[in-house]
Amino acid sequence: MKVSLLNYGAITQGWWINDTPLILGYDKPQDYLTDPFYLGAIVGRVANRMGGAQFKLGDVQYALSANEGSNTLHGGVAGLSRQHWSLEQISSVEAVLNYTSPDGENGFPGEVRFEVRVYLSFPRLTYSISAQVDRPTPISVAQHNYYSLGSDRNVSDNCLKLASNGFLDIDNQGIPSGLVRGVRENGLDFISSKPIGDTAMDIDHYFVFAPNRDHQRPVAEVGAPSGFKLSVYSDQPGAQVYTAAHLSDPFQSGAGLCIEPSGYPNAPNISSFPAIICSPDNPYHQTLILEISGGHA
Template structure:
């Protein structure tokens, strides 16, 4: 097993620029290390690239093969049972011990504002079946940031990717006073492990109702839930908007069926709790084990695709 010093020496970085925006991306975990509007940091990140080798919070990473949780670290597919790497108690989180966020990708800076990352995940990695060729294209076009993600498997296998930025919009004190709006009136009920029960609940008259913008701190128990989007929605319409007290705003567009929203309230360190907000479009968590959830099984003829579009603007913040 290679030491962290040896691994640190392998970390490469590309810096993208366009207009008033700058972004740095690492080959380790396909991590977005930083994203700035002028000198304002829009996401959480470590200045020291080596810090990501031991980061338990997946800051800025591409997570998968299957983002979120898989119950009991196992699933059945085509008459076979697959045992996965358990890295959250008895469950698999964000792809297990050998997930995409723990791998070194091939990183190519295509132009001043575009980077391409590639990784081939071998058959059996973290217990998942099939070899998969992953590609993440990152394109910075002020005021937008685009992640285009594809995956080509050689056999049927579950794939669900999430981009795991913690958005701050320049707020050093935390995001409790940021306002969030979501194009969702339903969420997945979870048990005390954070695992979906299979039931879909209405957000109405609950702390998780963000159909109208309200502060993140209004959810007294914190937010770490998967919100479901309408199936007939236009993917060009924003699924989320985050607005900082400064007036800086982030809109999120996605083609995914829902998103995990995490307010960072349980972060153990070194970054203190509630410093950033994750909005992670992806497939339904634990989908391979819940037949009523939309399938995340991809095949050679139906490969995986995702597009995530982030746009920053300035708007009036109403208290």
């Protein structure tokens, strides 16, 4: 097993077993400078969408960088995925990336020191993501791999299982309304493993993980026609699941599956959602573990 990292966007350029690629990526690092799909990137400060490109914290209203219509996507125009990080290889199986986001970057308050540690231990790839802030500010980071799992077929052929019985209701711009809808009643039931193509719609939804779940068990499992199986372990309350309907050249639409654990999207604007506000006394931390089994490599 091997992994390739870039200092731009803390991007995971590639992840392989032998010569079998497990994620989508560009061969040339410079292609990431104009990539509109967030391939393999660390996204934030706040992953996913912030409605109206604004939020209120205390008595202060903050205006953010709008980069998807009137909304903020993945932290704004110059989010974490568009920054140059420091990158140090600690050993043959571990690397650490660091980036300090200045106060006011993309409209967010406070200076934030981000660190991403990446560790390879067959059959697992682990991301340990942390952030130290100098004042209260929202932080919710996601890792944005597109999992292909050695297959060049559409992910509709993949079997998906999620530790979730609810997903966030969204408007026509993808902004959560504050409601949680049941998966069984809305055709997004992956409580038991089934082919993604059995659903009647393209998926780009935040699935809420069962709060009483066994944290020793994966929050998501993906089985591909290649025979590879991906198990995702996360300490986050949910994940955006995206079937890549909007991928385009040089990739095929639906060629990869994104599973992006993070805090609830748009949380600072919805009081009923779990808070994502961090402070000097309450720093940010996320652990994401990806485990591979099976395959015909």
